[in-house]
Amino acid sequence: MAVSGVLSQRTHVRRKAPRAFLRRLFRRQKPRLRLETGGDLLVHLNCLLFVHRLAEESRMNAFENKDGVIKKEHVLAAAKVILKKSRG
Amino acid sequence: MADTYNSDSEPTTRTLLRRVLDTADTRTPRRRRSARIGVQKARLEMPLSSPTKMNVSRRSQRARSIERLARVQTSGHLDEQTPRTLLKNILLTAPESSIMMPEPVVKPVPTPQVVQSSRRKSSQGSLELQLPELEPPTTLALGLLAPGRRKQRLRLSAFQQGVDQGLPLSQEPHGNANASSLTSSLNLTFATPLQPQSVQRPGLARRPPTRRAVDVGAFLQDLRDTSLVSPGDSLRTPVATLPTDTVLEDTQPFSQPLVGRSPSVYHSLPCLSHTEAEDAERAVSHRTQSSGPKLQNYNPGKQAQLLARKAKNVDAIAMSFPNKSSAISGEDGVDLLQDGIDEEAEERMEENLSVSEVMDTTGTQGSVRTENSKGYREMTEAVETNEPKGSSEDEDISDRRASPELASNTTQSPQARRPQFLEPAPPSSTAVLSSEPLSTRLPPRARAPGSRPRQDPHKTGLSHYVKFFSFCAKMPMEKKAVEMVEKCLDRYFQHLCDDLEAFAAHAGRKTVRPEDLELLMRRQGLVNDQVSLRVLVERHLPLEYRQLLIPCAFSGNSVFPAQ
Numbered sequence: 001m002a003v004s005g006v007l008s009q010r011t012h013v014r015r016k017a018p019r020a021f022l023r024r025l026f027r028r029q030k031p032r033l034r035l036e037t038g039g040d041l042l043v044h045l046n047c048l049l050f051v052h053r054l055a056e057e058s059r060m061n062a063f064e065n066k067d068g069v070i071k072k073e074h075v076l077a078a079a080k081v082i083l084k085k086s087r088g
Numbered sequence: 089m090a091d092t093y094n095s096d097s098e099p100t101t102r103t104l105l106r107r108v109l110d111t112a113d114t115r116t117p118r119r120r121r122s123a124r125i126g127v128q129k130a131r132l133e134m135p136l137s138s139p140t141k142m143n144v145s146r147r148s149q150r151a152r153s154i155e156r157l158a159r160v161q162t163s164g165h166l167d168e169q170t171p172r173t174l175l176k177n178i179l180l181t182a183p184e185s186s187i188m189m190p191e192p193v194v195k196p197v198p199t200p201q202v203v204q205s206s207r208r209k210s211s212q213g214s215l216e217l218q219l220p221e222l223e224p225p226t227t228l229a230l231g232l233l234a235p236g237r238r239k240q241r242l243r244l245s246a247f248q249q250g251v252d253q254g255l256p257l258s259q260e261p262h263g264n265a266n267a268s269s270l271t272s273s274l275n276l277t278f279a280t281p282l283q284p285q286s287v288q289r290p291g292l293a294r295r296p297p298t299r300r301a302v303d304v305g306a307f308l309q310d311l312r313d314t315s316l317v318s319p320g321d322s323l324r325t326p327v328a329t330l331p332t333d334t335v336l337e338d339t340q341p342f343s344q345p346l347v348g349r350s351p352s353v354y355h356s357l358p359c360l361s362h363t364e365a366e367d368a369e370r371a372v373s374h375r376t377q378s379s380g381p382k383l384q385n386y387n388p389g390k391q392a393q394l395l396a397r398k399a400k401n402v403d404a405i406a407m408s409f410p411n412k413s414s415a416i417s418g419e420d421g422v423d424l425l426q427d428g429i430d431e432e433a434e435e436r437m438e439e440n441l442s443v444s445e446v447m448d449t450t451g452t453q454g455s456v457r458t459e460n461s462k463g464y465r466e467m468t469e470a471v472e473t474n475e476p477k478g479s480s481e482d483e484d485i486s487d488r489r490a491s492p493e494l495a496s497n498t499t500q501s502p503q504a505r506r507p508q509f510l511e512p513a514p515p516s517s518t519a520v521l522s523s524e525p526l527s528t529r530l531p532p533r534a535r536a537p538g539s540r541p542r543q544d545p546h547k548t549g550l551s552h553y554v555k556f557f558s559f560c561a562k563m564p565m566e567k568k569a570v571e572m573v574e575k576c577l578d579r580y581f582q583h584l585c586d587d588l589e590a591f592a593a594h595a596g597r598k599t600v601r602p603e604d605l606e607l608l609m610r611r612q613g614l615v616n617d618q619v620s621l622r623v624l625v626e627r628h629l630p631l632e633y634r635q636l637l638i639p640c641a642f643s644g645n646s647v648f649p650a651q
Contacts (some may be wrong), residue, residue, distance in 0.1 A: 005567045013559040014552070015630045021549030026600075029585035033475050033592060034599050038243060038649070041633050042605040042621075043584065049614050050134025050580055051553050053562035054573070072567035075572040083579060086612045 006069055017044040054082045148440050584608070602637075 023041040027034070035043070057078030062070045092191040557573050558565055602621075609615040614624065625637050639649045 006372045006564050007558060007567060007570065008564050009562060010555055010559045012320075013556050015137060017629075017633060018552050021545070021552070025546070025549065025581055026585060026588075028588050029582065032598060036230055036599055036601050038602060038637055039605060040170065040638055041457065041629065042602055043611075044633075045625060045628055046605065046609055046612075046614070047553060047623070049609075049612075050585045051375050051573075051577070052555050052560050054576060055456070057559045058569070059561045059563055068563065070561055070563050070569050072568040072572045075565075075576065076568045079572070079576040079579075083576065083583070086580065087583060088590070088611050 017041060019044070022047075034058070050082065050086050054078055057082055546572070550577050551579055587611075 011027045017040070022043050023035060026035055026040070026043070034038070054075070058070050058074040061074035062068075065074065071079050294358070315585045554570055554573050554577075558570075587608055588600045588604055590599065591607055593598050597600075606615060609621060609624070615621050622638050626636055629637070636649060639647045639651055641647050
């Protein structure tokens with residue numbers, strides 16, 4: 001895709017979890033609570049699964065629209081579904 | 089033929105090669121090594137094809153005059169050694185380079201008298217290939233000239249390759265020839281000012297600016313004014329500016345043909361072969377290169393060097409012009425046809441040798457200087473990608489660059505410091521770029537510390553998941569989609585934290601435990617009766633994290649994540 005606003009697909013992903021980031025995030029959201037050891041990893045896992053589902057869904061949307069590129073609408077449509085699914 | 093066979097009358101020499109040798113002797117008296125070997129090869133590969141014809145035609149001319157001398161001397165010498173050793177020697181000492189090209193051109197030319205004189209020598213030379221005797225002046229000249237020329241050709245090709253690859257050539261083997269060539273080139277450059285000026289122009293472009301200040305300013309200015317910078321030269325310049333190359337070019341002999349050319353216009357031979365012409369052209373091109381760096385290297389102009397130059401000038405003056413021309417052309421081997429000049433050429437060779445010693449010293453100085461200049465050049469070239477353009481386009485810029493570089497250094501150093509205190513990295517870099525395009529070397533350094541204060545750490549953390557998103561999507565995605573994903577992640581984390589708080593609060597805890605997360609995932613539908621949390625962990629997390637999450641028995645009857 002020669003369009004400038006398009007990011008190509010990534011072939012490699014770091015599997016290391018941003019644990020500090022997750023802890024900081026949780027600390028910022030809920031200052032009174034505390035995560036037990038390993039909790040951040042589970043949050044990371046949960047987040048991974050969420051992103052995975054979101055990506056799958058938006059990919060499906062892009063395919064349904066016969067689009068080779070995932071666009072904002074596709075993500076938005078997928079997010080509506082997946083966020084609803086991943087409500088606790 | 090008859091004489092040679094008589095002289096070689098020993099029956100042990102039956103091999104074909106031997107015969108070939110003999111015939112070659114009779115035929116090509118002048119350049120015995122090259123011609124004969126060429127003939128040998130020709131014979132071996134395609135027997136009796138062209139050389140025999142040549143032989144026949146030539147023989148008819150020379151036969152009468154040749155045979156007398158040949159008989160006298162060859163009979164004397166040849167009997168002493170067995171022909172096999174002769175042949176071995178020849179094969180061993182003979183360079184393998186194909187001399188086939190120049191041969192046909194040179195052959196038809198010689199006149200019987202030359203043949204006579206060289207004839208003697210050829211017969212001798214067959215005996216003592218490695219040590220040609222000095223007694224007959226003409227023969228010596230020929231003997232010296234022929235191998236010298238051959239070497240040169242080899243060097244040319246090698247040098248060409250080296251230039252093409254940008255690799256440094258080994259300079260050691262050239263030894264004297266280099267020095268002599270240097271002397272000759274330098275002599276000409278300083279003795280005859282007009283020609284070399286035009287030649288040396290392109291090289292000037294390359295000269296690093298700092299040194300020029302020290303240089304003979306007015307002279308170079310004149311040169312520059314008259315100079316037309318050709319694009320080809322500009323292309324060559326970067327190669328030449330490689331440090332090793334500069335050193336090489338200082339000592340390269342290739343300036344000779346050109347140098348020889350300007351005077352040798354008188355001698356311009358009708359039978360100049362294409363190869364020779366090409367050589368000359370190449371030499372010209374190299375000459376332009378070599379002359380440039382030379383000037384550059386000398387530009388740093390230290391007193392000692394000036395002294396050396398003066399010495400060269402004196403040498404040059406010592407040689408009279410006609411002599412010089414003949415000598416140079418003789419070195420080139422271009423004027424093999426000129427019989428009368430051979431003696432002069434011989435003398436010239438000696439003189440050149442004497443001069444070359446002087447030049448060796450000077451050359452070493454020059455090389456040292458070039459090495460000194462290497463540092464500069466490497467620095468400049470390493471970082472300045474546009475340096476070749478700038479240098480080739482106009483030297484004025486190079487002049488300017490000298491001072492601006494320093495200025496930019498000074499200006500940039502504060503800029504480099506700034507971003508540590510304040511954070512404006514991009515403005516500093518842009519300012520540097522706008523102010524000084526040539527000083528592209530420093531901006532990266534300035535940027536590196538400057539870019540440190542990134543956006544939001546929150547975003548960097550999210551970017552990890554965004555990357556994972558684009559990895560899972562297996563499709564290219566728009567940047568707006570990326571923003572959307574980040575938004576979704578924000579929303580998701582918010583929900584997540586709320587849910588966890590609710591679960592923990594419901595359990596009466598202030599600590600979020602893994603059970604809460606498992607419950608959350610069960611509610612999200614990720615964990616069900618078929619898929620347990622541990623299965624998910626094993627699927628999606630690397631081993632290091634799995635070890636932290638899933639209890640496992642270790643040695644010593646211990647389970648690591650204590651239950």
